[in-house]
Amino acid sequence: MPEAPLPVRDGLNPTRLRLPENPSWETIAEFLLTRFPNDAARIAEKIESGEVVVQDGTAVTFSTPYVPREFVYLYRDPPAEPRVPFEIDVLHRDENLLVVDKPHFLATTPRGSWVTETVVRLRKDLDLPELSPVHRLDRLTAGVLVFTVRREARRAYQTLFDRRLVEKEYEAIAPAAPRLDFPREVRSRIVKERGVLQAREVDGPVNAVTSIELVDTADDRARYRLRPETGRTHQLRVHMNSLGIPILGDNLYPEVYELEPQDYSNPLQLLARSLSFHDPITGRPTRFVSRRNLAAWSNSTPGPR
Numbered sequence: 001m002p003e004a005p006l007p008v009r010d011g012l013n014p015t016r017l018r019l020p021e022n023p024s025w026e027t028i029a030e031f032l033l034t035r036f037p038n039d040a041a042r043i044a045e046k047i048e049s050g051e052v053v054v055q056d057g058t059a060v061t062f063s064t065p066y067v068p069r070e071f072v073y074l075y076r077d078p079p080a081e082p083r084v085p086f087e088i089d090v091l092h093r094d095e096n097l098l099v100v101d102k103p104h105f106l107a108t109t110p111r112g113s114w115v116t117e118t119v120v121r122l123r124k125d126l127d128l129p130e131l132s133p134v135h136r137l138d139r140l141t142a143g144v145l146v147f148t149v150r151r152e153a154r155r156a157y158q159t160l161f162d163r164r165l166v167e168k169e170y171e172a173i174a175p176a177a178p179r180l181d182f183p184r185e186v187r188s189r190i191v192k193e194r195g196v197l198q199a200r201e202v203d204g205p206v207n208a209v210t211s212i213e214l215v216d217t218a219d220d221r222a223r224y225r226l227r228p229e230t231g232r233t234h235q236l237r238v239h240m241n242s243l244g245i246p247i248l249g250d251n252l253y254p255e256v257y258e259l260e261p262q263d264y265s266n267p268l269q270l271l272a273r274s275l276s277f278h279d280p281i282t283g284r285p286t287r288f289v290s291r292r293n294l295a296a297w298s299n300s301t302p303g304p305r
Contacts, residue, residue: 005057006073008130011123012110014073021068028052028072029062039077046074081117082262088122091144091288096153096281098122098131099146099288104267107139119145135161138234140251143170143272143290156280161231167276170226170236171215173269173296174245177222182214186242192233198252199234201242208232210239221248223297225273236270248296269296 006014017035025031029047033040046052050059052074060072086103093099100119107114123131131147134157148154160166190208192199209229216223222245226236234253240246241253248269251259271294276287 002055002071004073005053005055006075008123009075010078011116011120012075012078015076017072017074019066019068019070019072023066023068025066027062028054028060028064028066028070031066032072032074042077043074051075078115081115084117085264088119089291091291093149096149097146097157098126098128098149099144099275101290101292102137102142102145102272103292104140104142105264108133108136108145114139119147122147134158135166135231137272138268138270140249140268141270141272142267142292144275144288145272146275146288153281160277160280164229164231165277167274168228168272169274169276170228171271171273171294172224172226172236172240172247173221173294174224174240174247175222176217176220177214177243177245180243180245182212182224184212186210186212186239188239188242190232190235190238197256199232199238201238208235208239210236212239212243218297221296223294267295269294 004014004016019028019031023031025034032043032047032052036043047060047062052060052072054060054064054073055071084106086106088103088106089101091099091101100122102108102119107118109120110118119133120131123129128149130151131149132151132154134146134148134154137143137145146157148157187206187209188201189204189206190199191202207230211227211229213225214222215225224240228235237247237250237253241250246253249266250268251257271290271292274287274289276285278284279286
């Protein structure tokens with residue numbers, strides 16, 4: 001992927017567009033004004049101010065010819081978003097990594113309705129324009145999240161996650177299950193279809209494996225340790241639900257229910273407790289641990305197992 005000729009601004013990367021083949025447009029400006037009719041006035045302003053550029057950094061004017069497959073970059077105006085009222089705690093920072101303790105309800109990267117209110121607001125807060133996540137947590141999941149600080153370090157750490165060389169440990173609060181034996185391993189095939197909120201288990205070769213341990217019980221609920229060997233979408237939520245013990249606060253499993261955007265009253269009781277790996281640059285064994293506690297357990301009284 002070519003490097004953007006515009007820098008990060010307000011914590012966000014510029015939008016990149018690739019001009020379609022077989023155009024009916026004579027100029028790039030004509031294409032952009034047609035592509036974004038609701039923002040036509042702002043697009044025109046951006047062209048006039050030199051904020052729209054092609055791959056080599058040359059500013060687009062109203063007469064710049066249309067060239068199929070050329071890359072065009074511009075800043076889109078971010079939507080107005082209410083601030084997610086939780087802070088991001090920094091666990092570790094060095095010349096290569098920033099490791100944070102992500103709160104519930106804050107997305108990892110801009111997506112859908114969440115653009116500025118994501119973890120990348122740290123780019124602005126810490127003045128780290130090249131900050132980039134090397135893995136992701138769901139918006140509703142809290143815990144340890146790793147970023148690279150500089151572009152040159154990104155590939156080494158992303159490779160660790162791509163090759164499953166990172167040990168991940170999660171904590172979840174869910175109903176107690178006295179009839180189930182623990183520890184146990186759940187193996188299944190999980191698929192997630194585009195546009196469908198829930199992932200589902202289907203017949204076929206296994207692509208999702210989770211080890212589950214019972215840590216403690218408190219009345220009708222229990223604390224579980226989850227160790228995923230794979231990283232399918234919603235894997236932990238699906239596997240816990242398949243055992244009949246859906247994670248508390250889960251608005252997708254077993255049934256989908258809508259959450260109001262600013263309803264923070266019932267967070268998903270899932271925490272990325274720790275990450276362990278051998279640092280690919282220093283070679284040292286490394287472990288990061290969340291300092292957070294899940295509210296559904298903090299308010300319970302553990303009992304005898």
